[in-house]
Amino acid sequence: MQAPYTNLKTHHKWVEFSAEDTTLNLSNASVEQLQEWKQQLSAEYDNVLARKLNLDLTRGKPSAEQLSLSDAMDGILAGDYITASGIDVRNYGGLEGIPEARAIGSDILGVPVENVLAGGNSSLTLMYQTMAIAHQFGLAGEGSAWSQEGTVKFLCPVPGYDRHYSVCEHLGIEMLTVAMTSTGPDMDQVEKMIAADPSIKGMWCVPKYSNPTGVVYSDETVERIANLGNIAGKNFRVFWDNAYAIHDLSDNPVALANIFEACKAAGTEDSVIQFASTSKVTHAGSGVAFIAASDTNLKFFKLALGFMTIGPDKVNQLRHAKFFAADGALSAHMAKHAAIIKPRFASVLKHLEAAFSDNDLGEWESADGGYFISFDTRPGLAQKVVKLAGDAGVKLTPAGATFPYGKDPQDSNIRIAPTVPTVDQVEEAMQVFVLCVKLASVEQALANS
Ligand SMILES: Cc1ncc(COP(=O)(O)O)c(C=O)c1O
Structure with missing residues (x-):
């Protein structure tokens, strides 16, 4: 039998704590260590709050720049409404x-x-x-x-x-x-x-x-x-x-x-x-x-x-x-979409790699297409991460939305949709996202210690 999706990912090393260059090894950390991390992460989070951000990673839709790729469709008929086989499309x-x-x-x-x-x-x-x-x-x-x-x-x-x-x-x-x-x-x-x-x-x-x-x-x-x-x-x-x-x-x-x-x-x-x-x-x-x-x-x-x-x-x-x-017009058009979307996906993946490739705080698949990156927190943290990020001005798709009846039994899946914001906005939003995952994870580890 295939292992479940969440068990297949390979990102399992220990993370570098952004502020201190400290490894966030939650499983082996002492209570004192966890408290210290919590303090550091909370201070970072407070700084983010003060910036009153307004960023949005919820929308699985094309950006205005992508929509503009097709604006030449407007007026393309130029008064000719008859198809090759003689249908009057009006x-x-x-x-x-x-x-x-x-x-x-x-x-x-x-x-x-x-x-x-x-x-x-x-x-x-x-x-x-x-x-x-x-x-x-x-x-x-x-x-x-x-x-x-x-x-x-x-x-x-x-x-x-x-x-x-x-x-x-x-x-x-x-x-x-x-x-x-x-x-x-x-x-x-x-x-x-x-x-x-x-x-x-x-x-x-x-x-x-x-x-x-x-x-x-x-x-x-x-x-x-x-x-x-x-x-x-x-x-x-x-x-x-x-x-x-x-x-x-x-x-x-x-x-x-x-x-x-x-x-x-x-x-x-x-x-x-x-x-x-x-x-x-x-x-x-x-x-x-x-x-x-x-x-x-x-x-x-x-x-x-x-x-x-x-x-x-x-x-x-x-x-x-x-x-x-024209021959090849559709694939040439899709290549233009890809050129716009790619840097946004790259930014999301870069931040996830940097923060979580060395630990077990989160898992994800790196998609080669489509509109989304799916991220799994440690069980029980998705809602909390979405709330922390939302309070800090980074909107995420509600936790649970990716499951029937809105119920993620693990409370771990978060959908990241990076196409609409600019690359700079994705960068900023992902810094906050990563911070929220770390903070929620440390707080959970502390509560369970
Ligand atoms: C998997 C999937 N199917 C369908 C749609 C919507 O398609 P349409 O705009 O053709 O109704 C979306 C939009 O995000 C989607 O992700």
Whole structure:
């Protein structure tokens, strides 16, 4: 069995105390030593309080500088509203989206165009709609609605994305947690749970640069997820939210195996539904979202969608298609995003390395893409660290947000989102973050001594 995510990290040496160049070896420290550290750290913390900072590491959204990369989309149609195949995008219709937009989704997700629908601005909306449709009407026709089978449960790899949990909660779907490992969800646990409980109807997955751990699912994990449809009942659906499919920071990004192909090989095409969007590619509030699925899933999705809309915003879809029309335009555009984000990630990682690579005060994964870095404090300290940082003017995502029902059983996970602040602001915020982790850890050790 895979070790849990939190046990896989390798940062276990002793830290250098910033002010005194002192090693913060909490486990072996005497009470006197702990008291002395507490005094020093508290004095530093008081200095920070006096600076009345106002910094924010909560928001997983593009910075204004990133948004500006796509401003040329504005006016790009220049009065030409007709697609290559003659569709007037100003008019009603075209439930599946225009072919050019579906082609972008096909590129991002590695799925044939026929199996991709290009929708409105939000993949979260598509996920909500898909889940609501699966629950109430079913994605495989007569008799496939989850609601007909009583209790419905979903597997949630943790830590994960809070809005996935909100969708389940809103639709009355129970959530069961599964540990994340450095290769994806703990698949031994997943397979065991699904085999034992037919009321588990699906699982959330963010397979590349997972929110918040940054983990990319290994080839073996992808293959095992594709095979889940052979273990679970026919109405089981993995929600494969590939929100960060093209959001690489490294020049040699790890490739994610193609789940569509893997499902085909396993004979489970209906068991996985994929999602993506250009929210963090172009303008976050006015991108294009995609759903990719088997012919059957797409047929029943569209059947229900047809009651909700006559068609998506095709004008915006055509703007995107024109913006990315040139060969290589999309990857060149993503490289510009990476150039902006990279120094922010580097700053976060630099501070974590310097403060915690030599001790057991915190653990993290260094992500090569996506929008987040996930940090685990010693158990029982996340809420305290978030409060200390907040009081010192550094806003962090509320502790617990990365777990269903907002409850982190270990109270240790904190999501760091460094894209919006400037590099200088990230630097300053991380100094405070590190200080708060140290202070909370020393106070806890003192209380337990
Ligand atoms: C994993 C994940 N999925 C979906 C979204 C939202 O996507 P959209 O803007 O397409 O609704 C986010 C936004 O942070 C996300 O992190």
